Amino acid sequence: MADYKSELVGTHASIVGLRRLIEKVAKSPARTVLIYGETGTGKGLVARMIHQASARAAREFVDINCAAIPASLLESELFGHERGAFTGAVERKLGLIEAANLGSVFLDEIRELDPPLQTKLLSLLDTQQFRRVGAVKPTKVDVRFIAATNKVLLAEVSAGKFREDLYYRLQVVALNLPALRDRGEDVLTLARYFIGKYNAMYKRAITGLAPETADIFLRYAWPGNVRELENLLERIFILEEDDLILPSHLPARILRSINAGPAPQPPEGLAAMPEGDFREATEAFQRVMLARALDAADGNLQTAATRLGLSRHALRHQMLKLGLAKA
Ligand SMILES: Nc1ncnc2c1ncn2[C@@H]1O[C@H](COP(=O)(O)OP(=O)(O)OP(=O)(O)O)[C@@H](O)[C@H]1O
Numbered sequence: 001m002a003d004y005k006s007e008l009v010g011t012h013a014s015i016v017g018l019r020r021l022i023e024k025v026a027k028s029p030a031r032t033v034l035i036y037g038e039t040g041t042g043k044g045l046v047a048r049m050i051h052q053a054s055a056r057a058a059r060e061f062v063d064i065n066c067a068a069i070p071a072s073l074l075e076s077e078l079f080g081h082e083r084g085a086f087t088g089a090v091e092r093k094l095g096l097i098e099a100a101n102l103g104s105v106f107l108d109e110i111r112e113l114d115p116p117l118q119t120k121l122l123s124l125l126d127t128q129q130f131r132r133v134g135a136v137k138p139t140k141v142d143v144r145f146i147a148a149t150n151k152v153l154l155a156e157v158s159a160g161k162f163r164e165d166l167y168y169r170l171q172v173v174a175l176n177l178p179a180l181r182d183r184g185e186d187v188l189t190l191a192r193y194f195i196g197k198y199n200a201m202y203k204r205a206i207t208g209l210a211p212e213t214a215d216i217f218l219r220y221a222w223p224g225n226v227r228e229l230e231n232l233l234e235r236i237f238i239l240e241e242d243d244l245i246l247p248s249h250l251p252a253r254i255l256r257s258i259n260a261g262p263a264p265q266p267p268e269g270l271a272a273m274p275e276g277d278f279r280e281a282t283e284a285f286q287r288v289m290l291a292r293a294l295d296a297a298d299g300n301l302q303t304a305a306t307r308l309g310l311s312r313h314a315l316r317h318q319m320l321k322l323g324l325a326k327a
């Protein structure tokens with residue numbers, strides 16, 4: 001049976017290239033890797049693959065979501081603490097980074113990392129040493145950091161929320177996971193793969209997608225990417241009894257968005273955009289547009305401005321207004 005946990009399915013040129021890059025990066029001495037991709041594009045999967053293909057595979061792969069742990073706890077989770085370092089620290093505690101010695105640490109949603117922890121991480125990357133909370137002496141450690149983000153980090157850098165030096169440090173080896181809608185027929189390859197997985201899991205014999213369904217899959221924008229596709233198929237396995245996946249099995253929102261015309265390419269983050277307050281929503285939209293243009297232009301204001309049909313001055317003004325730059 002196929003390994004449904006760690007296989008990067010797809011034959012699109014971008015995915016073939018990515019598989020080669022994963023092998024290369026895994027075998028390289030790189031101490032940091034940055035994975036960039038929209039939600040559900042497979043960042044967690046790729047991080048695990050990098051670990052598994054590396055000489056570190058026999059050691060720990062520690063998976064930390066920087067957004068899930070409050071900043072106040074994250075420091076001692078990551079770096080550990082000495083006895084008596086703070087109230088309640090009754091014993092020395094080993095941090096996750098130390099536990100991953102000779103292995104890999106996956107820092108998911110890296111842009112949520114608190115500035116003081118960004119500083120501590122950068123110093124660890126520079127010296128391969130760190131101090132447990134409350135420690136006098138540094139501890140040596142050999143880990144590879146794999147960081148992931150689903151938003152352009154450059155916007156946080158311009159806003160002063162993400163350290164520029166850490167950004168460039170992470171940017172040295174960066175992998176881009178393409179959105180599912182940019183992978184051509186891979187959406188059908190992946191659908192077949194997940195149908196195989198759920199046939200085995202649910203003891204079913206679904207043969208595949210009806211041609212009309214395949215057509216819809218190719219035109220839909222998949223804002224939730226591979227995860228959305230997988231969840232949709234699993235839902236159909238649970239709710240439907242036919243042996244062929246029909247358009248009538250699909251949720252109304254998918255059918256609606258298809259009928260609304262050729263696959264709209266929603267700007268990243270549109271799905272999560274606030275409803276209600278008009279000004280807030282509009283500003284959120286403008287922020288995403290600017291951040292994308294700036295990222296595509298590698299931070300070059302003039303190039304980004306041209307792309308947006310604005311003057312450099314007008315772009316700068318907008319960036320200040322939207323909090324993407326400091327005066
Ligand atoms: N190319 C692929 N082949 C097979 N399975 C995939 C592929 N891409 C993603 N998956 C599966 O889709 C699901 C979502 O992927 P994953 O959790 O890695 O995405 P993510 O980019 O980390 O998402 P998020 O930003 O929401 O954390 C997982 O179950 C993963 O195994």
Ligand SMILES: [Mg+2]
Nearest residue numbers: 040043044108
């Ligand atoms: Mg993830």
